[in-house]
Amino acid sequence: MEKFGGSVSSFYERDETRQEKAMEYFQKAFDGNADIKLAKLEREKSAEEIQIINLADIYSNMLRAKYNLADLNISESNVHIIPDDKWDESQTDTSGFYSITDQRAYIREPISKMSFFATTFHEFMHFKSHNSISLGDLGLEDVNPQTGEFVEEFPKLDRVQLGISTWGQIMGERAYTFFSLNEAITEEIVRRNIWRAFEHPVFEKERRMIKDHVDKYNAVLPEGREPMSEKLLFMGEYKPSFIKKAMYKLRGVSTKDKFYFGNFAYPKERRLLKIITEKLSQRLPEKYKSSDESFEAFEKAMMLGINESGELMFAIIDAFGEGSWERLGILEDIDSKIEWAESL
Numbered sequence: 001m002e003k004f005g006g007s008v009s010s011f012y013e014r015d016e017t018r019q020e021k022a023m024e025y026f027q028k029a030f031d032g033n034a035d036i037k038l039a040k041l042e043r044e045k046s047a048e049e050i051q052i053i054n055l056a057d058i059y060s061n062m063l064r065a066k067y068n069l070a071d072l073n074i075s076e077s078n079v080h081i082i083p084d085d086k087w088d089e090s091q092t093d094t095s096g097f098y099s100i101t102d103q104r105a106y107i108r109e110p111i112s113k114m115s116f117f118a119t120t121f122h123e124f125m126h127f128k129s130h131n132s133i134s135l136g137d138l139g140l141e142d143v144n145p146q147t148g149e150f151v152e153e154f155p156k157l158d159r160v161q162l163g164i165s166t167w168g169q170i171m172g173e174r175a176y177t178f179f180s181l182n183e184a185i186t187e188e189i190v191r192r193n194i195w196r197a198f199e200h201p202v203f204e205k206e207r208r209m210i211k212d213h214v215d216k217y218n219a220v221l222p223e224g225r226e227p228m229s230e231k232l233l234f235m236g237e238y239k240p241s242f243i244k245k246a247m248y249k250l251r252g253v254s255t256k257d258k259f260y261f262g263n264f265a266y267p268k269e270r271r272l273l274k275i276i277t278e279k280l281s282q283r284l285p286e287k288y289k290s291s292d293e294s295f296e297a298f299e300k301a302m303m304l305g306i307n308e309s310g311e312l313m314f315a316i317i318d319a320f321g322e323g324s325w326e327r328l329g330i331l332e333d334i335d336s337k338i339e340w341a342e343s344l
């Protein structure tokens, strides 16, 4: 399945003229020819940041190749770095987001090159996973509802499917489903592939900084304590305060010492995904030999779209009973959802 009209991989609209016009809009936005308000808040990117964007493009295409999807190449013109003081206008509190209507990824001023890669890779996975839309009754309007800007024949979206999440009109009601799990899969892909990407020379200086901290930490470690490694420090998901306190205690260094290591996004959502994938492989061992295999079923559904992966829905119902698929998809607070998953 190829992408057409920018990142949009499937489209529901009977009227061919309306469909053509909307796809034309998406392609124009993707190619950088649409007038987008938020994009104007960006700051200029450095040569190294452009290198990192290209690297995120390569890594996210690897996930497409895994599911026999053609490359979708995203250039630096589809990415906007927004300075901290202007980020409020984006109205989100995350470190980045992807807009299907703008065909752009917006990244908040990054604290390091590694974190910039992590966020860009995450947003590119949204870009390159299943993106499907259907037009609303009115089809096309002339104002972009996100930016309030006048746009010639902006597509009025009724329903958007991004990976396994859906929002819009569902059975006559506004609904938003599978948001938590879609974010969890996306960030888990980042976590599983990121360390390999850091072999690129553009990250050398920051890797050396991590190694420095690891060496200092290990040098004063009391006997019997497990030594730290660069990878463990980055992937271990320690709270920054834990590491700082530990180092302070061990050698009396300043807790103001600033450094970045991986604290991956959506920890609770990823915990929910972990519970479900582990239980899925335990309940259906013939279908999924390990929790990695059941994770891949989620990854595949995200890349190919929920319609193509009804298989996952039947597996969930098989393993957890009638109604479990719906419960997994509904929007509710993440703590109760985790509690429910643990009770299964």
Ligand SMILES: [Zn+2]
Residues within 6 Å of the ligand: 122, 126, 183, 186
């Ligand atoms: Zn996301």
